[in-house]
Amino acid sequence: MIKDEGSDWYTKSWPELTAINLIFNNGGQPQTSDLSRTTGEYWWVGQGTGGKWYTSDPDTIxxxxxxxxxxxxxxxxxxxxxxxxxxxxxxxxGISTPNAINMTAEKEGWYRFGFNKISSIKAKFTIDGSESAEYFFTNGEWYLENGVLTDFKPKVTSGKSDFREETIYFLMTTRFYDGDTSNNVHCWDDAKAGNLASDPAWRGDFKGLIQKLDYIKALGFSAIWITPIVENASGYDYHGYHALDFTQVDPRLESPNATYQTLINETHARGMKIIQDVVFNHSGNFGEKNIFPLFKKDYTKADTVSNLIKTDPHNLLGSDYDALDGGRQYSRRINAMKEDANDFRHIYHHEKSLGWEDYNVQTGQIAGDCVDLNTENPYVSDYLINAYNRYIDMGVDAFRVDTVKHISRLTFNNVFNPAFQNRGGDDFFMFGEVATRYRQVWNNGNPAISTPFYTWKESKSYPWATREEREASTYQHWQDNANPATQPSSNNHLLDGNNYRQVDYSKKSYMNVIDFPMHWNFKNANDAFNVAVGNDYTYADATWNVMYVDSHDYAPDGAPEGQRFAEPQSVWAENLSLMFTFRGIPTIYYGTEIEFQKGKPIDVGPNAPLSETGRAYFGNHIEGSLTVTDFGKYTNANGAVATTLNHPLAKHIRNLNLIRRNIPALQKGQYSTAGINGGLAFKRRFTDSTTDSFALVTISSSATFNNIPNGTYVDAVTGEAKVVTNGSLSVNVSGKGNLRVFVLTTSKTPAPGKIAESGLTYIK
Structure with a gap:
């Protein structure tokens, strides 16, 4: 029971715990939001969803x-x-006002009131005629919306809701652009890698990215996917996938006046969206500061492994830990995290083996720096949800979910998907990495770890009350989904003749996916196209798939997979032409626009300098300035960035973005190849209450489209108009990567006319 201490204070202690999630309720409504604390003594002051934590008694401050x-x-x-x-x-x-006074208007329904010579104050607000609870404020900026008080501005979106309207530029923040040299940090293993003093692994930052948002917009991209931003700890953690604290932004990315919140706000101010890469599957091997505390960082000292502060409240590492060599220290940490006697709360999975095609691929440890969190433990999953909810509240528009196939779909459908859908709303977008690395859709014939599998809801329920029940249920779920023939199918991606089909999302999950089968076949556009056309029925709706050719991990099979895309530039151009006109959301990895580091190994860990890999620093290629006037439109470019934007692939990408942005059928349309004689050729249509967009696309070769609606079609590349009276249209095109996009003028949506610029290398 909670103890009454008098003076409206109540107390409760948990001496056996190091972290806790909790909700306060005074016996009625409203109760507080989900709260969490780690070891220490705290005071909570508030009512309902408004309130604040203190580390000392606020009555005696x-x-x-x-x-x-x-x-x-x-x-x-x-x-x-x-x-x-x-x-x-x-x-x-001691200032006060006897009567409520008006606040000063800002933008978008916000109002402000400032104090210059006080350090704390209490206040109440009258909003829409109702008086709020009392709030206590200290120095800083505070935001109050719907009874929720935060020290960051709550979510502001770019205003568009359907993520298929976007195109994505994917970058590794630390390797993109350095806006603040004062926060540059060498990883512990930089010396082993041979990274020069002038090229620390932690080099790019949020300040640099903010400075280059206009460059990304000039290329025509409307969404930016950045690698994980949470606090990390490992020998080579510049990429962000080795979490130490999921609740904190890594300070090595931030600068004064250039925080993560600043980046989100600046991105939205340009009408763009921010995609945060998130990890639920694992933490790094130094524990997790809040749910399995072993270490914390001391930012007053150099960022070295020896300067980590050992917390270890249960002495799991042993009193002689500091005297051990690195290898034995690692073993002690793993034993602490994966042995039943040490991890008695089962924060981590304790599986010692790993088979890439076996059930333990979802319970085993996939790498030395990736210790598998027990996501079937409600304590762990609740903690992760609360940690990542903060970033949704800050305004993040989408999550790219790392290592999805290493977590059961049942856990996603029962836990993570509904939690983030509830927090972010139906417009919040989630897409996952189901890294199958197979040319076929079914991963070695195993649906439960295959890409389309995660796009579906569950067809039956499983026991789910306790950790033990959840662990047993995920294993049963694996066994129940061993046969591809029993998996559901969909035609949500397909036109009904020439008409847009009414979609059925009753079985679609909230998780969308990176199209790994296309990615793995993208050594050439024909292979990628064929695997999609032949297998899109396996997805709940393939028009939501995120497509890319290569990434920070892999290139397509045989390209070869371990190098940044090494095929001829014309192959790149053809792949891009398909990706920007076919179903799904096109994505490029930073530097694709100039074939950056072409043929270099993508990632070799600390075994070679980053400058010799696909994760090299890109900033030298985007020095200079420009004036962006709209997506894909800019003037006054000078310096290296002007040269970069004049590269043949950069021009190709920018024009593809312009074409796609102006034709709704290319963004959200279903497709069909029926009645078409040609190679990379298809028709697409999107229809709603205000839009009816119909387009015919052929890439690299001529095509004839039969049984199509009569009317006037205008090519977005050349501006050529053709009037169809007999249901057939023949299109002549030649040159790898060249294309034609003939758009039908309808009563709701006229053809946009010529969009592509003249003088391009591939679009002619």
Missing amino acids: TEPEYTDTGKLVIHVKSPHSVPKIKYYDSVPS
Whole structure:
């Protein structure tokens, strides 16, 4: 029971715990949001979803040192009326107002009120005629929306809801652009890798990315996918996949006035979206600071393994840990995290083996720096949900989910998918990496670890109350889904003749996927196209698939897979022409626009300098400036960035973005190859209450489209118009990567006319 201490204070302690999730309720509504704490003593002041934690008794807070630079700003969201503020009990000056006064309007329904010479104050607000609970504010900026008080501005979106309208530029933040040299840090293994003093692994940062958002927009991209941003710890953690603390942004990415929140706000200010790479499957091998504390970082000292602060409240590492060599220290950490006697709360899976095609691919440890979290443990999954909810609240528009096939689909459908759909809303986009690395859709004949499998809801329920039940159920779920012949199918991607089909999402999960079968076949466009056309029925709706040719991990099979795409430039151009006109969401990895590091190994760990790999620093190629006027439109480019934007592939990508952005059928349309004589040729259509967009596409060769609607078709490449009266249209095109996109003028959506620029290498 909670103990009554008097003066409206109540106390409860848990001496046996190091972390906890909790909710306060006064016996009625509203209760608090989901809260969490780690070892320590805390005071919570608040009512309902509004409130604040303190690390000392706020009733006895000593008067802070007064400074003229003190600043406290309160922002309140009130869409329907001007809010009023009533403030009192300030420190140090004791100011108050007897009556509520109006706040000052900002933008988008926000209002502000600022104090220049106080360090704390209490306030209530009148919003739409109702008085709020009391809030206590300290120095800084605060945002109050719908009763929720945060120290960051709540979610602001770019206004568009269907993520198929976007195209994605994927980058590794630390290797993209360095805007602040003061936060550059060498990884512990940089010396082993041979990275020069001038090229530390932690080099690019949020400040640099903010400075180059206009470059990405000039290429025509509307969404940016960045590698994980949470605090990391490992010998080579510049990529962000070795988490130490899922709740904190890694400070090596941030700068004064260039925080993660700043990046999100700046991205949205340009009408763009931010995709955060997230990891649920594993932490690094130094524990997780909040749910399995072993270490924390000391940022007052050099970032070295010896300067980690050992916390280890249960002495799992042993008193002689510091005297051990690195190999034995690693073994101690793994034993702490994976032995039943040590990890008695089962934060991690304790499986010692790993078979890539066996069930233990979802319970085993996939790499030395990736220790498998027990996502079937409610304590773990709840912690991860609460940690990542913060980033949704900050305004992140989408999650790219790492290592999806290493977690059961049942866990996603029962836990993660509904949680993030609830927090982010139906417009929040999630897509996962199901790294199958097979040319076939079914991963070695095993549906449960295959790409399309994760796009479906469950067809039956399983026991799910306790950790033990969840672990047993995921194993049973694996066994129940061993046969590809029993898997569901869909025609949501297919036109009904020439008409847009009414989609059925009753069985579609909230998880979309990277199209790994296409990726693995993208050594050439024909192979990628054929695997999609022949197997798209296995997805709940393949028009939501995210497509790329290569990434920070792999190139297509035989390209070869371990190198940045090494095929001739014309092959790149043809692949891109398909990717930007076919179903799905096109994505490129940073540098594709200039064939950056072509043929170099993508990732060899700390066994070669990053400058000799596909993860080299890109910043030298985008120095200079430009003025962006719209997506894919810019002027006044100078310096290296002008040269980069003039590369044949950069021009090709920019024009493909312009074409796709102006034709809804290419963004959200279903497709069909019926009645078409040609190679890479297809028709697409998207129809809703305000739009009817129909397009015919052929790539690299001529095609004839039969049994199509009569009417006037206009090519987006040349501007040529053709009037169809007999249901047939023949299109002549030659040159690898060249294309024609003939768009039908309909009563709702006229053809946009000529979009592509003249003088291009591949689009002619």
